Amino acid sequence: MPEGLSGQDLCGKNYSGANLTGADLSGANLSDADLSEANLTGADLTGADWYEENLLGATMPDGTIHD
DSSP: OOSSSOOOOOOTOOTTTTTOOTOOOOTOOOOOOOOTTTTTTTTTTTOOOSSSOOTTTTTOSSSOOOO
């Protein structure tokens, strides 16, 4: 499980297809990030900054697939 992502500036980063299961992304800046096809099952997104991110096909923390 990825660690150390809480509060990080991930703006514009490419996490396409990444396994972020259970990752702590709380307070992270995810603006313009590519999270398409990423697995975010169980990830903590509390207070994360979302703006124009790509979540197409991503598995969300609750297990649903984003379309």
